[in-house]
Amino acid sequence: MALILTDEQQMLKESAKGFLAEHAPVKEVRNQRDADSETGYDRNLWPKMVEMGWGAILVPEEFGGLEFGNVGMAQITEETGRTLTASPLLSNAIISVSLIKEIGNQNQKSMLLPKIASGELMMTLAIDETSHHNPERVSMIASENGERFILNGTKRFVIDGSTADKLIVVARTNQDSHDKSGITLFIVDKELSGISVERTKMVDGRNSTFISFNDVVVEKEDILGEKHKGFEPLSNVLDIANVHLAAELLGICQETFDRTLQYLKQRKQFGSLIGSFQALQHRAANWWSEIEICKSVVLKALQAFDENDARSSFLASIAKAKLCEIAELSTNEAIQMHGGIGMTDEYEIGFFIKRARPAQMLFGDHNYHVNKFASKCGY
Amino acid sequence: MSDIQVFRKETRDWLESNCPESMRKPMSSADDACWGGRNWVFRSDDQRVWLERMAEKGWTAPEWPSEYGGGGLSKQEAKILREEMKDMKARSPLDSFGIWMIGPALLKFGSEALKRQHLPPIIRGEIRWCQGYSEPNAGSDLAGLQSKAEDMGDHFIANGQKVWTSYGDKADWMFCLLRTDPDAKKQLGISLVLFDMKTKGVTPKPIKLISGSSPFCETFLDNVRVEKDQVVGEVNQGWTVAKYLLTHERAMIGDMGLASVGSKTLGMIASEKVGLTNGLLSDLVLRNEIAKWEIDAMSFSCTAERVRDESKAGQGIGATSAMLKYYGTELNKRRFETLMRIGGSDDLIWEGPISRDGWTSKTWLRTKGNSIEGGTSEVQLNIIAKNILGLG
Numbered sequence: 001m002a003l004i005l006t007d008e009q010q011m012l013k014e015s016a017k018g019f020l021a022e023h024a025p026v027k028e029v030r031n032q033r034d035a036d037s038e039t040g041y042d043r044n045l046w047p048k049m050v051e052m053g054w055g056a057i058l059v060p061e062e063f064g065g066l067e068f069g070n071v072g073m074a075q076i077t078e079e080t081g082r083t084l085t086a087s088p089l090l091s092n093a094i095i096s097v098s099l100i101k102e103i104g105n106q107n108q109k110s111m112l113l114p115k116i117a118s119g120e121l122m123m124t125l126a127i128d129e130t131s132h133h134n135p136e137r138v139s140m141i142a143s144e145n146g147e148r149f150i151l152n153g154t155k156r157f158v159i160d161g162s163t164a165d166k167l168i169v170v171a172r173t174n175q176d177s178h179d180k181s182g183i184t185l186f187i188v189d190k191e192l193s194g195i196s197v198e199r200t201k202m203v204d205g206r207n208s209t210f211i212s213f214n215d216v217v218v219e220k221e222d223i224l225g226e227k228h229k230g231f232e233p234l235s236n237v238l239d240i241a242n243v244h245l246a247a248e249l250l251g252i253c254q255e256t257f258d259r260t261l262q263y264l265k266q267r268k269q270f271g272s273l274i275g276s277f278q279a280l281q282h283r284a285a286n287w288w289s290e291i292e293i294c295k296s297v298v299l300k301a302l303q304a305f306d307e308n309d310a311r312s313s314f315l316a317s318i319a320k321a322k323l324c325e326i327a328e329l330s331t332n333e334a335i336q337m338h339g340g341i342g343m344t345d346e347y348e349i350g351f352f353i354k355r356a357r358p359a360q361m362l363f364g365d366h367n368y369h370v371n372k373f374a375s376k377c378g379y
Numbered sequence: 380m381s382d383i384q385v386f387r388k389e390t391r392d393w394l395e396s397n398c399p400e401s402m403r404k405p406m407s408s409a410d411d412a413c414w415g416g417r418n419w420v421f422r423s424d425d426q427r428v429w430l431e432r433m434a435e436k437g438w439t440a441p442e443w444p445s446e447y448g449g450g451g452l453s454k455q456e457a458k459i460l461r462e463e464m465k466d467m468k469a470r471s472p473l474d475s476f477g478i479w480m481i482g483p484a485l486l487k488f489g490s491e492a493l494k495r496q497h498l499p500p501i502i503r504g505e506i507r508w509c510q511g512y513s514e515p516n517a518g519s520d521l522a523g524l525q526s527k528a529e530d531m532g533d534h535f536i537a538n539g540q541k542v543w544t545s546y547g548d549k550a551d552w553m554f555c556l557l558r559t560d561p562d563a564k565k566q567l568g569i570s571l572v573l574f575d576m577k578t579k580g581v582t583p584k585p586i587k588l589i590s591g592s593s594p595f596c597e598t599f600l601d602n603v604r605v606e607k608d609q610v611v612g613e614v615n616q617g618w619t620v621a622k623y624l625l626t627h628e629r630a631m632i633g634d635m636g637l638a639s640v641g642s643k644t645l646g647m648i649a650s651e652k653v654g655l656t657n658g659l660l661s662d663l664v665l666r667n668e669i670a671k672w673e674i675d676a677m678s679f680s681c682t683a684e685r686v687r688d689e690s691k692a693g694q695g696i697g698a699t700s701a702m703l704k705y706y707g708t709e710l711n712k713r714r715f716e717t718l719m720r721i722g723g724s725d726d727l728i729w730e731g732p733i734s735r736d737g738w739t740s741k742t743w744l745r746t747k748g749n750s751i752e753g754g755t756s757e758v759q760l761n762i763i764a765k766n767i768l769g770l771g
Binding site: 004261282 | 644646647649650655658659660666667669670671673674675677678679681682684685688689691692694699702705706757759760761763764765767768769770771
């Protein structure tokens, strides 16, 4: 497959660009923050995105979806990086849909997928338990009790946890294991007794949540996939999530670069445009080169998932690691090249670094993925 | 089957029956490459046969028009040929500055007579070319070159000194930039001319590098006769041709970032040399360094793929060769710094079997030139800043 977008994917990108410019430009980040939004995103925005069909892009046609693939979806996630648009796209329409699609039974698929596609249902994944992503080390316990399971433990960094109706909870069903085996996924109604949700406002103005489970009772049929065998499909969907985060970071890289380049052509010091100084030209040229490299590796990884390429997991870690590195470069260079004005809250350039870091950290930062890559390579 | 599937199958079958077994093994050193030319001594019969068979089909220059002996393939077909050769691990039948550099310039700017004279022997590997560009006082500032060609009516007489002539002592012909109008503004008085290295007054002298090898020469021009019909493009318009040629050179040098040492990755080499503890490389700092390099190298290789696919689809941003050259050569330098760390004191041995006569250290030293030759990294960054980013 050629490493370029098809006409349909290009059109979707253009329509996302137009939609976001109209409904969710960067100034909305400030509005949400200053309004101390309960949700961390504009509640009226998601129904409009659903109208655009964005909730249905990864949903199979038989469940009311568009089945347009990860390359298509990522054209939107990339554009939301440019506009810093907060929405349940990742938690709901990407992660939850991908997990249910991959391992849900017929009943779960037909009950849940059409509702996510139509905007009636919000779901999210509850996985992390410590300040660093480590999906193998799950200590949340699901103890089997006849036809039921009792959940005990605490999850953190659950994105959109405050607005989700249902959670996909990662828990350990085999208490003797401490690694990949014995992990099971459960679909849990957030209204069940024993669940308490604590909202935490993050550096990007969005919300994340701590969710504690205190003797929460779930049924056997709430298991998503197979008992004890949740890790492998979970890991695959985390890879998909990471590639979409890489696409979002790519949007951030490009937008910070474009804005900074513009500034280099406007700002005068010593009687000259600062863009005429070679010290800044070389840094800008190096930065641009790195972004070109990033565009290729993100597209390659996305295509790998749509084609069930055996190297997809490998490419996901490469893409996330690379984009974490260059998002850090981009957001730092953007502030430095803007100088003093880049440090002010009034100017928008500083919003990008605040969103980039949580997106980098979510589901494994640069170091996590470099380590994972090396281990996959056998060293 | 579609036409393209038929082409793939026929290509594979042809390669299968025509590529000699020994030409399907990775080269053990740069000495295994075939450069051709009047003085070429084939390393083996297989090397000769492989070149002859590929040249016969025009597949040493797959995309060149068949009327000059090229393969006449479309970009898509040429990509298939590359993929099938890669699959079979087939060696390149011919490495050639003729194919990479002067050939494309002749196709774009040369007269019909020049194309007919020079392209067929390039494709067959019969004439080996070298480049006369840099001068002692014209490096990054190439347009400041001073070697001149004086108009003597029916011919030119050239005088001056060129430097960094790759394999100047082994080449048969030179494509050379000379000043033909000393009064014009510096870019406007230059012509690109061709002459035989056997012409009286041409003296190449090898330069020994820090790596110990001498892939470059300085070339003295002392009253050298150059025929008028050997000017590529118009007289005094050589700078346009030269810039086009430099684009090809950048693309070629940039590609070297992808070259691998045999078929082993850095991770594999390090695992053998340094060892593993609980499945992890025993030196964890080195492990991190290698993984970061490999991530960058794979991202770069995706980029080379994307640039090719974009150009095939008629998209693309142009001037990407500067980026590929810059990034590819910096990557290659990093790779060899890491290889030297992996090798430890063994790879600091200059002679003897332990270090294969200092193979790694000599190559490491040679890579330092990658970001200098063909336009320094700083010149590439200037090109990106000015031509792509529009920074004045």
